[in-house]
Amino acid sequence: MISVTICDKQYNIPEEGNLLKTLHKIKTTQNNSLTYRSGCRSGVCGSCAVRVNGVEKLACKTTIKAGDCVEPLKNIHIIKDLVVDLSNQKLSLNMAFANLEEKSDAIITPQDEKSIDLQSNCILCNSCYSSCPIYEVNKEFIGPFALTRAYRYVNDKKENKIQHKIDSVQKNGIWDCTLCGNCNMVCPEHIDIKNDIMMLRNKSAQLGYTDPNMGNFDSGFDTNLDFINQDLSSYGFNP
Amino acid sequence: MIDVLIIGSGGAGLSAALEAKKNGSSVVVVSKTYPTQSQTCQAQGGINGVLKKENSKDSINSHIQDTIKSAHLIGDDETIRFMCEQASDTIQWLDDIGVPFSRDTNNTIAQRKLGGASYSRACYSSDYTGLKILHTLYDNCLKENIEFFNESMLLNFIVENETIKGITTLDIKTCEVKQIVAKSIIVASGGYGAIYDGYTTNSNASTGDSIAAALRANVTIANMEYIQFHPTTLKENSILLSESARGEGGYLVTQDEERFVDELAPRDVVSRAIEEKIKAGFDVFLDLRHLGLEKIKEVMPQEYDLALQFAGLKLDCDLIPIKPSAHYTMGGIKTNVSCETNIKNLYAVGECSSNGVHGANRLGGNSLLEIITFGRFIGKMASEKSNTILLDKKLTSKQLELDINFIENIFLIPKEVDFYSIKKEMGTLFYNNVGLFRKEETLDKALEQVKIYRTKKELLGITDKSKIYNSNLKEYIEFLNMLELAETIILSAKNRTESRGAHYRVDYPKENKQFAKESIIVKIENNYKVELV
Numbered sequence: 001m002i003s004v005t006i007c008d009k010q011y012n013i014p015e016e017g018n019l020l021k022t023l024h025k026i027k028t029t030q031n032n033s034l035t036y037r038s039g040c041r042s043g044v045c046g047s048c049a050v051r052v053n054g055v056e057k058l059a060c061k062t063t064i065k066a067g068d069c070v071e072p073l074k075n076i077h078i079i080k081d082l083v084v085d086l087s088n089q090k091l092s093l094n095m096a097f098a099n100l101e102e103k104s105d106a107i108i109t110p111q112d113e114k115s116i117d118l119q120s121n122c123i124l125c126n127s128c129y130s131s132c133p134i135y136e137v138n139k140e141f142i143g144p145f146a147l148t149r150a151y152r153y154v155n156d157k158k159e160n161k162i163q164h165k166i167d168s169v170q171k172n173g174i175w176d177c178t179l180c181g182n183c184n185m186v187c188p189e190h191i192d193i194k195n196d197i198m199m200l201r202n203k204s205a206q207l208g209y210t211d212p213n214m215g216n217f218d219s220g221f222d223t224n225l226d227f228i229n230q231d232l233s234s235y236g237f238n239p
Numbered sequence: 240m241i242d243v244l245i246i247g248s249g250g251a252g253l254s255a256a257l258e259a260k261k262n263g264s265s266v267v268v269v270s271k272t273y274p275t276q277s278q279t280c281q282a283q284g285g286i287n288g289v290l291k292k293e294n295s296k297d298s299i300n301s302h303i304q305d306t307i308k309s310a311h312l313i314g315d316d317e318t319i320r321f322m323c324e325q326a327s328d329t330i331q332w333l334d335d336i337g338v339p340f341s342r343d344t345n346n347t348i349a350q351r352k353l354g355g356a357s358y359s360r361a362c363y364s365s366d367y368t369g370l371k372i373l374h375t376l377y378d379n380c381l382k383e384n385i386e387f388f389n390e391s392m393l394l395n396f397i398v399e400n401e402t403i404k405g406i407t408t409l410d411i412k413t414c415e416v417k418q419i420v421a422k423s424i425i426v427a428s429g430g431y432g433a434i435y436d437g438y439t440t441n442s443n444a445s446t447g448d449s450i451a452a453a454l455r456a457n458v459t460i461a462n463m464e465y466i467q468f469h470p471t472t473l474k475e476n477s478i479l480l481s482e483s484a485r486g487e488g489g490y491l492v493t494q495d496e497e498r499f500v501d502e503l504a505p506r507d508v509v510s511r512a513i514e515e516k517i518k519a520g521f522d523v524f525l526d527l528r529h530l531g532l533e534k535i536k537e538v539m540p541q542e543y544d545l546a547l548q549f550a551g552l553k554l555d556c557d558l559i560p561i562k563p564s565a566h567y568t569m570g571g572i573k574t575n576v577s578c579e580t581n582i583k584n585l586y587a588v589g590e591c592s593s594n595g596v597h598g599a600n601r602l603g604g605n606s607l608l609e610i611i612t613f614g615r616f617i618g619k620m621a622s623e624k625s626n627t628i629l630l631d632k633k634l635t636s637k638q639l640e641l642d643i644n645f646i647e648n649i650f651l652i653p654k655e656v657d658f659y660s661i662k663k664e665m666g667t668l669f670y671n672n673v674g675l676f677r678k679e680e681t682l683d684k685a686l687e688q689v690k691i692y693r694t695k696k697e698l699l700g701i702t703d704k705s706k707i708y709n710s711n712l713k714e715y716i717e718f719l720n721m722l723e724l725a726e727t728i729i730l731s732a733k734n735r736t737e738s739r740g741a742h743y744r745v746d747y748p749k750e751n752k753q754f755a756k757e758s759i760i761v762k763i764e765n766n767y768k769v770e771l772v
Contacts, residue, residue: 043548046276120364120375120557
């Protein structure tokens with residue numbers, strides 16, 4: 001027998017093994033109230049993302065070991081146990097206009113298709129939002145998966161409205177990211193989200209945008225926070 | 240006011256929603272999960288369609304003939320013809336709305352050959368065709384501002400005078416029972432493979448809820464005995480290893496490394512050969528070692544990852560233990576070529592339906608084609624027809640009250656028998672007795688056992704009494720639905736005293752012309768009857 005902690009409760013389980021199977025075993029034999037989402041059991045539906053010892057994982061692809069601590073995703077309203085509110089998905093994707101807005105007549109080559117292949121493997125599991133330090137303090141931040149999906153369409157030869165997409169990721173978007181790379185570390189599809197955000201910055205620069213933070217460095221130390229005129233509660237503190 | 244209400248948010252439901260909305264209707268999609276968590280995301284291989292390409296010998300007629308052959312005379316030729324003729328448009332539409340189909344060197348959509356196809360006609364998006372189609376559809380639904388009621392589970396249909404009026408749902412987040420009234424309703428809620436608990440590639444959500452609700456509302460259902468088993472799924476957990484593994488030259492071997500079957504024979508034939516070996520005490524393995532790491536990583540990267548992550552084995556150096564698992568359910572709500580059921584203004588599309596497009600066996604690459612083609616078709620048709628329907632805004636149906644009482648009562652039943660144990664037991668029972676090899680004796684035993692389960696219904700309670708996101712309650716209702724369908728599957732399998740496609744009877748091993756008909760299930764009071772029509 002080994003002991004594990006799930007949502008602050010300790011459970012004894014026979015041995016280490018697949019986390020999703022373990023959750024199922026505990027629910028059906030020890031605690032019918034234990035609540036989590038699951039679907040495909042094979043890593044493509046994105047429903048079973050949780051945190052194990054503080055790191056975001058898909059339960060179906062993770063082995064649980066003695067002493068492990070399983071918690072729900074962070075930075076998101078917890079409905080019950082490991083189930084979190086997913087309504088942010090729609091808001092974030094809408095902010096980024098993450099869809100094909102106006103189809104071009106461009107010919108698509110194998111290379112064109114390959115260039116958006118990895119980004120379009122995103123399973124919307126929310127792991128990246130849970131790991132994101134900016135989303136933690138600013139819920140208006142468009143956030144990792146929506147920015148990657150925006151880039152997937154910006155980089156899609158089929159899209160005509162690239163300027164509009166680039167316009168829409170400026171505020172609370174690409175420049176707010178600290179490029180810490182947490183999202184890359186936890187993405188189960190190994191999408192290089194940080195690089196996608198940097199690519200969006202490059203594209204923005206080509207279209208005449210500049211990094212708003214750069215100007216502040218020129219004028220000395222500036223936190224970019226307007227202490228007099230802004231509501232700072234959205235930044236997570238009140239000086 | 241809802242013109243078109245769609246139950247289910249997989250490829251069929253989202254395609255229907257987009258077309259109905261485009262046609263000017265007010266649309267709502269009710270989903271038991273979230274749209275991108277639907278079963279469609281698991282489709283790997285591709286979507287069939289004959290594209291106009293130079294130097295291609297393929298033709299729409301060839302696609303039709305392949306599909307008819309696979310259906311073993313119980314498909315509907317008109318439905319098959321419609322689907323195959325529309326295939327090129329379907330794929331063009333998907334490409335136009337953003338699906339990143341892989342390209343060939345001529346910069347046209349690349350195609351590959353799947354089992355049972357005379358030519359390379361499956362279009363694909365790298366290793367993730369279903370996932371990319373589903374997410375692109377979802378992106379478009381957000382663009383069109385389509386309304387979703389997520390994590391809302393269908394309880395029952397409200398039918399008056401042979402006409403659909405609305406549905407009742409359970410809001411999983413709050414346990415609230417709601418009535419939703421609509422001019423027309425499209426059911427697109429997937430199959431019932433989860434009955435084979437522990438022995439299926441399907442999502443946990445594929446519990447056939449809408450088919451059970453259809454049965455309760457006297458909507459005709461058909462061909463429930465037809466369940467396709469996939470030959471190569473991981474022994475431990477039924478995770479799918481795609482057909483491409485054998486297509487690329489993989490072997491099937493026993494522990495003595497002896498090959499025992501033509502690996503490229505149809506799915507049902509290969510599955511039965513594997514099962515025979517397992518029943519004779521052998522272990523069966525997929526062997527790709529001779530292909531080498533470079534080729535494996537090039538042509539089947541997803542399979543390489545799946546074997547590594549879910550079995551801890553490497554395709555290039557290990558034998559992979561496999562077993563066949565329930566993969567696709569051909570039966571469901573009976574419709575005609577226009578997705579119409581026997582109830583006015585109620586339509587069904589995709590895996591929950593039985594529209595004659597697959598007959599006795601589904602061809603690889605035809606399910607994605609079916610859900611998008613018929614999803615779009617019925618979305619538009621339901622939208623057009625809804626213009627002539629008056630909405631019954633003040634509908635006072637007894638169903639809402641009945642279902643509120645039903646849910647309240649579940650909280651009151653003391654749990655004397657654990658439904659989770661029965662669900663697991665039923666999965667094994669179905670795999671052994673209603674699986675690849677069927678015979679009267681084992682089917683009778685299964686039926687007897689399912690009837691015993693049904694007598695225990697009053698003793699099956701839940702212990703989670705919370706009204707917030709009660710998955711214990713949701714899974715209990717899903718179990719009741721599966722229990723209801725279980726009996727119809729066995730009765731249909733018993734009634735079909737022949738072997739045809741995916742349905743194989745050890746005691747009747749040959750196809751019999753007299754049975755070239757569909758199994759129609761009729762509910763009379765609390766009993767079911769199967770008729771061949």
